[in-house]
Amino acid sequence: MKILKLRKEKLDLFASVVQQFGEVHAPVEQDGKYVFKRLRRWSEARLEYDRTILPPKKYFLPPRETLFRYRPGEGFAPCSEGLDQRTILFGVHACDIYAINILDRVFAGKYNDPYYQARRRNIVIIGIDCSPDQHCFCRSMRADFVDHGFDLFFYDTGDYYQALVGTALGDDMVLASGSIFEAVDAADIDNYKRRSWNKRRAFQLEVEIRDLPEIFEMEYQSGIWEELGGRCLSCGSCSMVCPTCYCFDVADDVELGSLAGSRARTWDSCLFASHALVASGENFRGPRASRIKFRFYHKQRGFVAEYGRPSCVGCGRCISACPVNIDVVQVIERLRGVQDAGSR
Numbered sequence: 001m002k003i004l005k006l007r008k009e010k011l012d013l014f015a016s017v018v019q020q021f022g023e024v025h026a027p028v029e030q031d032g033k034y035v036f037k038r039l040r041r042w043s044e045a046r047l048e049y050d051r052t053i054l055p056p057k058k059y060f061l062p063p064r065e066t067l068f069r070y071r072p073g074e075g076f077a078p079c080s081e082g083l084d085q086r087t088i089l090f091g092v093h094a095c096d097i098y099a100i101n102i103l104d105r106v107f108a109g110k111y112n113d114p115y116y117q118a119r120r121r122n123i124v125i126i127g128i129d130c131s132p133d134q135h136c137f138c139r140s141m142r143a144d145f146v147d148h149g150f151d152l153f154f155y156d157t158g159d160y161y162q163a164l165v166g167t168a169l170g171d172d173m174v175l176a177s178g179s180i181f182e183a184v185d186a187a188d189i190d191n192y193k194r195r196s197w198n199k200r201r202a203f204q205l206e207v208e209i210r211d212l213p214e215i216f217e218m219e220y221q222s223g224i225w226e227e228l229g230g231r232c233l234s235c236g237s238c239s240m241v242c243p244t245c246y247c248f249d250v251a252d253d254v255e256l257g258s259l260a261g262s263r264a265r266t267w268d269s270c271l272f273a274s275h276a277l278v279a280s281g282e283n284f285r286g287p288r289a290s291r292i293k294f295r296f297y298h299k300q301r302g303f304v305a306e307y308g309r310p311s312c313v314g315c316g317r318c319i320s321a322c323p324v325n326i327d328v329v330q331v332i333e334r335l336r337g338v339q340d341a342g343s344r
Protein backbone atom coordinates (compact mmCIF):
# COMPACT_ATOMS: atom_id res chain seq x y z
CA MET A 1 0.00 0.00 0.00
CA LYS A 2 1.36 3.40 -1.00
CA ILE A 3 1.40 6.13 1.68
CA LEU A 4 1.69 9.79 0.69
CA LYS A 5 0.74 13.15 2.14
CA LEU A 6 -1.27 16.09 0.88
CA ARG A 7 -1.05 19.62 2.22
CA LYS A 8 -4.52 20.51 3.53
CA GLU A 9 -4.93 23.62 1.42
CA LYS A 10 -4.48 21.43 -1.67
CA LEU A 11 -7.51 19.28 -0.92
CA ASP A 12 -9.74 21.58 -2.99
CA LEU A 13 -7.42 21.09 -5.94
CA PHE A 14 -7.52 17.34 -5.46
CA ALA A 15 -11.34 17.45 -5.28
CA SER A 16 -11.45 19.19 -8.66
CA VAL A 17 -9.36 16.36 -10.11
CA VAL A 18 -11.58 13.71 -8.51
CA GLN A 19 -14.65 15.19 -10.24
CA GLN A 20 -13.16 14.02 -13.55
CA PHE A 21 -13.53 10.42 -12.35
CA GLY A 22 -17.25 10.47 -11.56
CA GLU A 23 -20.13 12.13 -9.77
CA VAL A 24 -18.94 13.25 -6.33
CA HIS A 25 -21.14 12.66 -3.28
CA ALA A 26 -20.09 13.73 0.20
CA PRO A 27 -21.61 14.62 3.58
CA VAL A 28 -23.49 17.93 3.49
CA GLU A 29 -25.28 19.68 6.32
CA GLN A 30 -29.06 19.53 6.31
CA ASP A 31 -31.15 20.90 9.20
CA GLY A 32 -28.26 20.52 11.62
CA LYS A 33 -27.58 16.91 10.63
CA TYR A 34 -25.50 15.36 7.86
CA VAL A 35 -26.49 13.42 4.78
CA PHE A 36 -24.48 11.92 1.94
CA LYS A 37 -25.64 13.55 -1.28
CA ARG A 38 -24.42 14.69 -4.67
CA LEU A 39 -22.41 17.90 -4.45
CA ARG A 40 -23.42 20.84 -6.59
CA ARG A 41 -20.14 22.47 -5.61
CA TRP A 42 -17.20 21.24 -3.53
CA SER A 43 -17.72 23.96 -0.89
CA GLU A 44 -20.89 22.12 0.23
CA ALA A 45 -18.85 19.16 1.52
CA ARG A 46 -18.56 18.91 5.30
CA LEU A 47 -15.70 16.52 5.97
CA GLU A 48 -15.58 17.21 9.73
CA TYR A 49 -19.01 15.67 10.32
CA ASP A 50 -19.95 13.34 13.16
CA ARG A 51 -22.20 10.83 11.37
CA THR A 52 -24.69 10.91 8.51
CA ILE A 53 -28.35 10.05 9.18
CA LEU A 54 -28.27 7.17 6.70
CA PRO A 55 -25.03 5.30 6.13
CA PRO A 56 -23.41 4.92 2.69
CA LYS A 57 -25.14 1.53 2.33
CA LYS A 58 -27.96 3.46 0.57
CA TYR A 59 -25.68 3.64 -2.48
CA PHE A 60 -25.02 -0.11 -2.57
CA LEU A 61 -28.42 -1.34 -1.42
CA PRO A 62 -30.91 1.44 -2.20
CA PRO A 63 -33.97 1.79 0.08
CA ARG A 64 -36.11 0.81 -2.91
CA GLU A 65 -34.80 -0.88 -6.03
CA THR A 66 -36.64 -2.32 -9.03
CA LEU A 67 -35.03 -5.65 -9.86
CA PHE A 68 -36.79 -6.60 -13.08
CA ARG A 69 -39.87 -5.97 -15.20
CA TYR A 70 -42.06 -8.56 -16.90
CA ARG A 71 -44.70 -8.61 -19.60
CA PRO A 72 -46.60 -11.59 -21.02
CA GLY A 73 -45.04 -12.71 -24.28
CA GLU A 74 -41.88 -10.68 -23.65
CA GLY A 75 -40.55 -12.38 -20.54
CA PHE A 76 -38.38 -10.78 -17.88
CA ALA A 77 -36.07 -7.80 -18.32
CA PRO A 78 -33.57 -7.11 -15.52
CA CYS A 79 -33.35 -3.46 -14.49
CA SER A 80 -29.96 -1.90 -14.71
CA GLU A 81 -30.83 1.72 -13.94
CA GLY A 82 -28.00 3.36 -12.04
CA LEU A 83 -25.91 0.20 -11.85
CA ASP A 84 -23.14 1.53 -14.08
CA GLN A 85 -23.15 5.05 -12.62
CA ARG A 86 -19.61 5.88 -11.46
CA THR A 87 -20.10 7.52 -8.08
CA ILE A 88 -17.38 8.83 -5.80
CA LEU A 89 -18.16 8.80 -2.10
CA PHE A 90 -15.81 11.36 -0.60
CA GLY A 91 -15.40 11.40 3.17
CA VAL A 92 -16.52 7.96 4.35
CA HIS A 93 -15.57 7.11 7.94
CA ALA A 94 -13.63 3.94 8.78
CA CYS A 95 -16.59 2.30 10.57
CA ASP A 96 -18.82 2.81 7.52
CA ILE A 97 -16.16 1.32 5.21
CA TYR A 98 -15.89 -1.59 7.63
CA ALA A 99 -19.67 -1.97 7.34
CA ILE A 100 -19.45 -2.04 3.53
CA ASN A 101 -16.81 -4.77 3.84
CA ILE A 102 -19.32 -6.71 5.97
CA LEU A 103 -22.03 -6.23 3.32
CA ASP A 104 -19.52 -7.50 0.73
CA ARG A 105 -19.22 -10.74 2.65
CA VAL A 106 -22.99 -11.19 2.47
CA PHE A 107 -23.81 -9.96 -1.05
CA ALA A 108 -20.57 -10.84 -2.80
CA GLY A 109 -19.63 -13.83 -0.65
CA LYS A 110 -22.35 -15.99 0.81
CA TYR A 111 -24.87 -14.78 -1.80
CA ASN A 112 -24.20 -13.69 -5.33
CA ASP A 113 -26.20 -10.48 -5.71
CA PRO A 114 -25.51 -8.98 -9.16
CA TYR A 115 -27.23 -5.67 -8.34
CA TYR A 116 -25.13 -5.09 -5.23
CA GLN A 117 -21.96 -6.21 -6.96
CA ALA A 118 -22.47 -3.95 -10.00
CA ARG A 119 -22.94 -0.93 -7.75
CA ARG A 120 -19.96 -1.91 -5.61
CA ARG A 121 -17.72 -2.06 -8.72
CA ASN A 122 -18.74 1.42 -9.79
CA ILE A 123 -18.52 3.21 -6.46
CA VAL A 124 -15.22 4.79 -5.52
CA ILE A 125 -14.60 5.24 -1.81
CA ILE A 126 -12.42 8.02 -0.43
CA GLY A 127 -12.29 7.63 3.34
CA ILE A 128 -11.50 10.19 5.98
CA ASP A 129 -10.53 9.82 9.60
CA CYS A 130 -12.82 11.18 12.33
CA SER A 131 -12.99 11.90 16.05
CA PRO A 132 -15.26 9.86 18.33
CA ASP A 133 -18.26 11.49 20.02
CA GLN A 134 -20.36 10.26 22.95
CA HIS A 135 -22.17 7.62 20.82
CA CYS A 136 -19.15 6.10 19.03
CA PHE A 137 -17.82 2.73 20.16
CA CYS A 138 -16.22 1.58 16.89
CA ARG A 139 -12.94 0.97 18.68
CA SER A 140 -14.59 -1.70 20.82
CA MET A 141 -15.98 -3.28 17.65
CA ARG A 142 -12.50 -3.18 16.00
CA ALA A 143 -13.86 -0.88 13.28
CA ASP A 144 -12.06 2.38 14.13
CA PHE A 145 -9.39 1.48 11.60
CA VAL A 146 -9.88 -0.14 8.22
CA ASP A 147 -7.17 -1.64 6.04
CA HIS A 148 -9.12 -2.37 2.85
CA GLY A 149 -12.35 -1.55 1.06
CA PHE A 150 -11.34 2.00 0.06
CA ASP A 151 -9.59 3.56 -2.92
CA LEU A 152 -8.00 6.32 -0.85
CA PHE A 153 -8.09 7.10 2.84
CA PHE A 154 -7.10 10.43 4.40
CA TYR A 155 -5.79 10.83 7.94
CA ASP A 156 -5.69 14.31 9.41
CA THR A 157 -2.15 14.88 10.70
CA GLY A 158 -2.31 18.61 11.30
CA ASP A 159 -1.07 20.63 8.30
CA TYR A 160 -1.37 17.56 6.09
CA TYR A 161 -3.58 14.63 5.26
CA GLN A 162 -1.66 11.39 5.25
CA ALA A 163 -3.12 9.44 2.31
CA LEU A 164 -3.31 5.65 2.07
CA VAL A 165 -3.70 4.51 -1.52
CA GLY A 166 -5.86 1.37 -1.48
CA THR A 167 -6.44 0.55 -5.17
CA ALA A 168 -5.08 1.16 -8.66
CA LEU A 169 -7.95 3.60 -9.23
CA GLY A 170 -6.93 5.50 -6.11
CA ASP A 171 -3.42 5.62 -7.53
CA ASP A 172 -4.77 6.92 -10.85
CA MET A 173 -6.46 9.78 -9.00
CA VAL A 174 -3.20 10.62 -7.25
CA LEU A 175 -1.25 10.51 -10.51
CA ALA A 176 -3.87 12.68 -12.26
CA SER A 177 -3.30 15.31 -9.57
CA GLY A 178 0.20 16.06 -10.79
CA SER A 179 2.73 16.66 -8.05
CA ILE A 180 0.44 17.83 -5.23
CA PHE A 181 1.00 14.63 -3.24
CA GLU A 182 4.35 14.34 -1.47
CA ALA A 183 6.38 11.50 -0.02
CA VAL A 184 6.14 11.00 3.76
CA ASP A 185 9.22 11.22 5.95
CA ALA A 186 10.07 9.88 9.42
CA ALA A 187 8.55 12.94 11.13
CA ASP A 188 5.23 12.36 9.31
CA ILE A 189 5.16 8.75 10.42
CA ASP A 190 5.81 9.74 14.05
CA ASN A 191 3.09 12.37 13.77
CA TYR A 192 0.64 9.79 12.40
CA LYS A 193 1.43 7.35 15.22
CA ARG A 194 1.01 10.02 17.91
CA ARG A 195 -2.36 11.14 16.52
CA SER A 196 -3.54 7.57 16.10
CA TRP A 197 -2.68 6.85 19.74
CA ASN A 198 -4.43 10.02 20.92
CA LYS A 199 -7.55 9.01 19.02
CA ARG A 200 -7.65 5.70 20.87
CA ARG A 201 -7.70 7.58 24.13
CA ALA A 202 -10.50 9.92 22.99
CA PHE A 203 -13.23 7.25 23.07
CA GLN A 204 -15.79 7.92 25.78
CA LEU A 205 -17.72 4.73 25.13
CA GLU A 206 -16.30 1.24 25.27
CA VAL A 207 -17.78 -2.21 25.52
CA GLU A 208 -16.13 -5.60 25.94
CA ILE A 209 -17.14 -8.02 23.16
CA ARG A 210 -14.68 -10.88 23.52
CA ASP A 211 -16.98 -13.49 25.10
CA LEU A 212 -20.21 -11.80 24.07
CA PRO A 213 -21.63 -14.73 22.05
CA GLU A 214 -21.27 -16.91 25.14
CA ILE A 215 -22.93 -14.27 27.35
CA PHE A 216 -25.81 -14.11 24.85
CA GLU A 217 -26.06 -17.90 24.95
CA MET A 218 -26.41 -17.76 28.74
CA GLU A 219 -28.90 -14.87 28.76
CA TYR A 220 -31.42 -16.19 26.24
CA GLN A 221 -34.15 -16.28 28.90
CA SER A 222 -33.14 -12.96 30.51
CA GLY A 223 -35.96 -10.65 31.58
CA ILE A 224 -34.16 -7.84 29.71
CA TRP A 225 -35.81 -8.93 26.46
CA GLU A 226 -39.34 -8.57 27.83
CA GLU A 227 -38.45 -5.21 29.31
CA LEU A 228 -36.98 -3.97 26.00
CA GLY A 229 -40.00 -5.37 24.14
CA GLY A 230 -42.22 -3.28 26.43
CA ARG A 231 -40.31 -0.11 25.51
CA CYS A 232 -39.64 -0.67 21.80
CA LEU A 233 -42.06 1.03 19.39
CA SER A 234 -41.19 -1.22 16.42
CA CYS A 235 -40.47 1.91 14.42
CA GLY A 236 -37.53 0.22 12.67
CA SER A 237 -35.34 3.33 12.85
CA CYS A 238 -32.45 1.35 14.34
CA SER A 239 -32.42 -0.97 11.30
CA MET A 240 -32.84 1.79 8.73
CA VAL A 241 -29.87 3.80 10.03
CA CYS A 242 -27.65 0.77 10.63
CA PRO A 243 -24.80 0.43 8.10
CA THR A 244 -24.84 -3.37 8.38
CA CYS A 245 -28.57 -4.18 8.47
CA TYR A 246 -29.42 -5.66 5.09
CA CYS A 247 -32.88 -7.24 5.39
CA PHE A 248 -35.19 -6.45 2.49
CA ASP A 249 -38.70 -7.32 1.39
CA VAL A 250 -39.59 -8.23 -2.18
CA ALA A 251 -42.96 -7.35 -3.73
CA ASP A 252 -44.50 -7.17 -7.19
CA ASP A 253 -46.22 -4.11 -8.64
CA VAL A 254 -48.66 -5.57 -11.16
CA GLU A 255 -50.26 -3.24 -13.71
CA LEU A 256 -54.06 -3.13 -13.36
CA GLY A 257 -55.84 -5.22 -15.99
CA SER A 258 -52.64 -6.88 -17.16
CA LEU A 259 -50.16 -9.51 -16.08
CA ALA A 260 -47.26 -7.12 -16.66
CA GLY A 261 -45.43 -5.58 -13.77
CA SER A 262 -42.19 -5.17 -11.92
CA ARG A 263 -40.55 -6.65 -8.87
CA ALA A 264 -38.89 -4.40 -6.33
CA ARG A 265 -37.05 -4.84 -3.08
CA THR A 266 -37.30 -2.39 -0.24
CA TRP A 267 -35.51 -2.16 3.08
CA ASP A 268 -37.17 -4.14 5.82
CA SER A 269 -36.57 -4.41 9.56
CA CYS A 270 -36.69 -7.41 11.86
CA LEU A 271 -38.41 -5.06 14.33
CA PHE A 272 -41.48 -4.74 12.08
CA ALA A 273 -44.43 -6.92 13.11
CA SER A 274 -44.72 -8.28 9.56
CA HIS A 275 -41.07 -9.31 9.23
CA ALA A 276 -41.53 -12.97 10.19
CA LEU A 277 -45.14 -13.25 9.02
CA VAL A 278 -45.63 -16.03 6.47
CA ALA A 279 -48.43 -16.80 4.01
CA SER A 280 -50.35 -19.11 6.34
CA GLY A 281 -50.73 -16.27 8.84
CA GLU A 282 -48.15 -17.73 11.20
CA ASN A 283 -45.79 -15.14 12.66
CA PHE A 284 -42.57 -16.64 13.92
CA ARG A 285 -41.67 -13.52 15.89
CA GLY A 286 -45.00 -12.03 16.81
CA PRO A 287 -44.19 -10.61 20.27
CA ARG A 288 -42.16 -7.42 20.17
CA ALA A 289 -39.77 -8.81 22.77
CA SER A 290 -38.86 -11.67 20.46
CA ARG A 291 -38.18 -9.24 17.61
CA ILE A 292 -35.82 -6.98 19.52
CA LYS A 293 -34.14 -10.03 21.00
CA PHE A 294 -33.64 -11.40 17.48
CA ARG A 295 -31.95 -8.18 16.36
CA PHE A 296 -29.42 -8.36 19.18
CA TYR A 297 -28.84 -12.08 18.74
CA HIS A 298 -28.33 -11.83 15.01
CA LYS A 299 -25.81 -9.01 15.29
CA GLN A 300 -23.85 -10.10 18.32
CA ARG A 301 -24.07 -13.90 18.22
CA GLY A 302 -25.41 -15.38 14.96
CA PHE A 303 -23.22 -13.25 12.73
CA VAL A 304 -20.16 -14.09 14.82
CA ALA A 305 -20.83 -17.81 14.38
CA GLU A 306 -21.15 -17.40 10.61
CA TYR A 307 -18.62 -14.68 9.78
CA GLY A 308 -16.30 -14.55 12.78
CA ARG A 309 -17.24 -11.06 13.97
CA PRO A 310 -20.35 -9.15 15.06
CA SER A 311 -22.35 -7.31 12.40
CA CYS A 312 -22.12 -4.12 14.43
CA VAL A 313 -19.37 -1.59 13.78
CA GLY A 314 -20.13 0.71 16.71
CA CYS A 315 -21.20 3.71 14.62
CA GLY A 316 -23.69 4.81 17.29
CA ARG A 317 -26.46 5.62 14.81
CA CYS A 318 -29.04 3.35 16.44
CA ILE A 319 -28.30 4.94 19.83
CA SER A 320 -28.96 8.43 18.55
CA ALA A 321 -31.97 7.36 16.39
CA CYS A 322 -33.98 5.35 18.92
CA PRO A 323 -36.96 7.42 20.16
CA VAL A 324 -37.12 5.47 23.44
CA ASN A 325 -33.37 5.48 24.13
CA ILE A 326 -32.68 1.81 23.68
CA ASP A 327 -28.90 1.82 23.73
CA VAL A 328 -26.95 -1.16 22.40
CA VAL A 329 -23.98 -0.53 24.69
CA GLN A 330 -26.19 -0.34 27.79
CA VAL A 331 -27.98 -3.54 26.79
CA ILE A 332 -24.66 -5.38 26.39
CA GLU A 333 -23.38 -4.04 29.71
CA ARG A 334 -26.58 -5.08 31.50
CA LEU A 335 -26.31 -8.58 30.04
CA ARG A 336 -22.73 -8.64 31.26
CA GLY A 337 -23.82 -7.56 34.72
CA VAL A 338 -21.88 -4.29 34.66
CA GLN A 339 -23.06 -2.52 37.81
CA ASP A 340 -23.41 1.06 36.54
CA ALA A 341 -24.89 0.14 33.13
CA GLY A 342 -27.62 2.59 32.21
CA SER A 343 -26.18 5.48 34.18
CA ARG A 344 -24.98 7.31 31.04
Ligand code: SF4
Pocket residue numbers: 238241242243244245299311312313314315316317318319328
Ligand atom coordinates in the same frame (compact mmCIF):
# COMPACT_ATOMS: atom_id res chain seq x y z
S1 SF4 B 1 -26.13 -1.84 15.60
FE1 SF4 B 1 -26.15 0.39 15.97
S2 SF4 B 1 -24.03 0.92 16.54
FE2 SF4 B 1 -23.99 -1.13 15.59
S3 SF4 B 1 -23.53 -0.74 13.42
FE3 SF4 B 1 -25.78 -0.84 13.62
S4 SF4 B 1 -26.43 1.30 13.95
FE4 SF4 B 1 -24.21 1.22 14.30
Ligand code: SF4
Pocket residue numbers: 231232233234235236237238239271292321322323324325326
Ligand atom coordinates in the same frame (compact mmCIF):
# COMPACT_ATOMS: atom_id res chain seq x y z
S1 SF4 C 1 -35.30 2.50 17.07
FE1 SF4 C 1 -35.79 1.91 19.18
S2 SF4 C 1 -38.03 1.94 19.27
FE2 SF4 C 1 -37.50 1.93 17.10
S3 SF4 C 1 -37.50 -0.29 16.55
FE3 SF4 C 1 -35.39 0.24 17.12
S4 SF4 C 1 -35.24 -0.30 19.31
FE4 SF4 C 1 -37.45 -0.18 18.80
